[in-house]
Amino acid sequence: MAHDFGTQARFFKNSMFPYKEYKRIIYEPGRITRIKMNRPRYLNAQSHAMLGELEDAYDRASQDPECRVIVVSGEGRCFSAGDDTNGLTPESAPCLTTDETREELLERFPSESALWNQYNIEHDYFISWWLNQKLLRVPKPTVGMIHGYCIMGAMLHATSLDILFCSEDAMFLGARQLRSMWDMGPRKALELAYEHRYMTAREALESRLVNRVFPDFETLERETLAFAERVAANGGGLNAKQTYLRTLDAQGYSGVYYDDLKPWADAWRSGAASGHAERFEGRGMARSPVAYYNLAQYYLSQGREVPEPVIEALQRGLVRDDREAWRRALNQSGREPERLARAAATEAAWDERLQREGIKDINDRIRDMMESQGWKIPERASE
Numbered sequence: 001m002a003h004d005f006g007t008q009a010r011f012f013k014n015s016m017f018p019y020k021e022y023k024r025i026i027y028e029p030g031r032i033t034r035i036k037m038n039r040p041r042y043l044n045a046q047s048h049a050m051l052g053e054l055e056d057a058y059d060r061a062s063q064d065p066e067c068r069v070i071v072v073s074g075e076g077r078c079f080s081a082g083d084d085t086n087g088l089t090p091e092s093a094p095c096l097t098t099d100e101t102r103e104e105l106l107e108r109f110p111s112e113s114a115l116w117n118q119y120n121i122e123h124d125y126f127i128s129w130w131l132n133q134k135l136l137r138v139p140k141p142t143v144g145m146i147h148g149y150c151i152m153g154a155m156l157h158a159t160s161l162d163i164l165f166c167s168e169d170a171m172f173l174g175a176r177q178l179r180s181m182w183d184m185g186p187r188k189a190l191e192l193a194y195e196h197r198y199m200t201a202r203e204a205l206e207s208r209l210v211n212r213v214f215p216d217f218e219t220l221e222r223e224t225l226a227f228a229e230r231v232a233a234n235g236g237g238l239n240a241k242q243t244y245l246r247t248l249d250a251q252g253y254s255g256v257y258y259d260d261l262k263p264w265a266d267a268w269r270s271g272a273a274s275g276h277a278e279r280f281e282g283r284g285m286a287r288s289p290v291a292y293y294n295l296a297q298y299y300l301s302q303g304r305e306v307p308e309p310v311i312e313a314l315q316r317g318l319v320r321d322d323r324e325a326w327r328r329a330l331n332q333s334g335r336e337p338e339r340l341a342r343a344a345a346t347e348a349a350w351d352e353r354l355q356r357e358g359i360k361d362i363n364d365r366i367r368d369m370m371e372s373q374g375w376k377i378p379e380r381a382s383e
Contacts, residue, residue: 016049016052016053016097016098016099017052017055017056018056018059018060019052019053019056022053022056022057023049023053023099024037024038024039024047024049024050024053025037025038025050025053025054025057026038026075027057027060029060029061029064029066029067030066030067031066031067031068031069031232032067032068032069032071032225032228032229032232033061033064033067033069033070033071033140034070034071034072034073035054035057035058035061035070035071035072035073036072036073036074036075037050037054037072037073037074037075037079037080038075039075039089040074040075040076040077041076042081042084042089042091043076043077043078043080043081043148043149044074044075044076044078044079044080044081044154045080045081045082045083045084045089045091045092046080046082046083046084046153046154046157047084047089047091047092047095048084048091048093048095048096048097048119048122048123048126049091049095049096049097049098049099050084050091051097051126051130052097052126054157055126055130055134058070058135058138061138061140062138062139062140067140068140068141068231068232069140069141069142069143069228069231069232070138070140070141070142070143071142071143071145071224071225071228072142072143072144072145072157072158072161073144073145073146073147073221073224074147074148077148077149078147078148078149078150079144079145079146079147079148079149079150079154079158079170080149080150080151080153080154080157081149081151081154081286082149082151082152082153082154082155082173082174082285082286083127083152083153083154083285085285086279086285086326086329087326087328087329087330087332088325088329090102092329093119093123094112094115094116094118094119095119096118096119096122097122102332102334103333103334106334111336112334112335112336112339113336124261127153127156128261131153131156131157131160132156132160132178132179132257133254133257135157135160135161136160136245136248137245139238139241140238141162141163141228141231141238141241142161142162142163143161143162143163143164143165143224143227143228143231144157144158144161144163144164144165145165145166145220145221145224146158146164146165146166146167146170146172146210147166147167147169147170147217147220148167148169148170148171149171149173150166150170150171150172150173150174151171151172151173151174151286151288152173152174152285152286153174154174155172155173155174155175155177155180156174156177156179159177159179159180159183159209160179162241162244163211163227164209164210164211165210165211165212165213165214165220165223165224165227166201166204166210166212166213166214166220167201167213167214167215167216167217167219167220168201168202168213168214168215168216169201169216169217169309170200170201170204170210170213171198171199171200171201172198172199172200172204172209173197173198173199173286173288173291174286175188175189175190175191175192175193175199176189176192176193178253178256178257178260180192180193180209182248182251182253183208183209184207184208184209185207188207195294195298196287196290196291196294197291197292197294197295197297197298198291198292198294198295198310200295200307201213278350279326280323280326280346280347280350280351281322281323281350281361281362287362288313288317289314289317289322289362289363289366290362292310292313292314292317292366293314293362293365293366293369295310296310296311296314296369297369300369300373306373311370311375314366314369314370314375315370315375315376315377315378316378317363317366318363318366318367318377318378319378327347330343331343
């Protein structure tokens with residue numbers, strides 16, 4: 001199906017807008033307005049319902065004459081683990097901006113395909129338009145406060161803010177996005193996209209993706225709010241922001257964005273229809289076990305010691321069965337037979353590729369690396 005971004009996606013209007021209350025974010029208005037993503041149980045995964053609330057909150061802050069600066073963060077362990085598209089939370093795709101469950105939506109829509117069509121229209125709006133264009137142009141200064149995971153759609157969210165501060169434990173993943181190309185330069189972004197690995201806080205600072213790095217969350221929060229107060233006292237710097245936005249456009253940012261819209265949407269739809277083959281080697285689009293493995297190899301190739309948190313993340317990944325979790329997500333009740341068949345065929349094709357090309361499963365590759373380095377392998381994974 002062809003998609004007209006000029007009508008369907010660009011002018012999509014959230015049916016819950018404006019909101020009487022927020023259920024997935026915390027909004028603290030004031031001179032320094034704070035917007036906190038608040039789904040800590042799910043690592044603040046950005047469901048469409050959350051993205052709808054975020055858009056409303058940014059709009060509210062933009063229109064509030066008292067607000068001088070907007071500070072954005074995530075509650076719990078991290079900023080955000082990215083788009084909620086993996087079928088493992090109550091609001092995962094194809095859930096919409098409404099508060100309806102997947103089962104309720106399947107009752108309301110004539111078919112699963114019809115529901116996915118509406119989901120894709122929303123996804124085009126939030127991921128393509130809102131995060132890449134509207135959020136970038138919020139009229140108030142915006143400051144991102146990043147700790148822990150900042151993955152895929154969350155990285156797009158963060159890099160569409162004006163200023164980024166992070167703690168030492170911040171881990172970024174999603175360099176194939178347009179904003180990353182602009183912020184880090186194409187060669188660094190391509191390196192990370194080709195290698196598919198996490199970027200640490202220090203590497204993000206060296207690559208000019210973030211402005212400052214602090215040792216822990218407490219220091220990050222204190223220094224971010226102090227910076228926001230100085231910006232507010234300085235009048236907000238709105239002229240500087242407008243010059244920045246004009247500079248982006250003069251450099252061709254919006255032109256590349258519009259040229260990229262359909263190819264990215266087509267790639268998303270093709271992958272969604274087939275079940276995203278690469279997800280079978282790790283949960284979700286981010287393929288986190290692969291990204292951690294490649295980060296460890298990046299350190300080892302330079303003769304550097306792999307940080308303990310990276311080793312611990314690899315150990316956690318071996319304990320859980322990500323492939324089985326993804327298989328359960330693909331085989332939920334109410335799925336159309338042809339979609340189930342495509343998912344099964346995709347898994348079989350993935351296994352065939354591994355065998356044909358002599359590639360080990362990611363867990364086997366992680367286990368081999370850990371054995372060679374003398375790292376402890378979790379008991380369950382060694383059985």
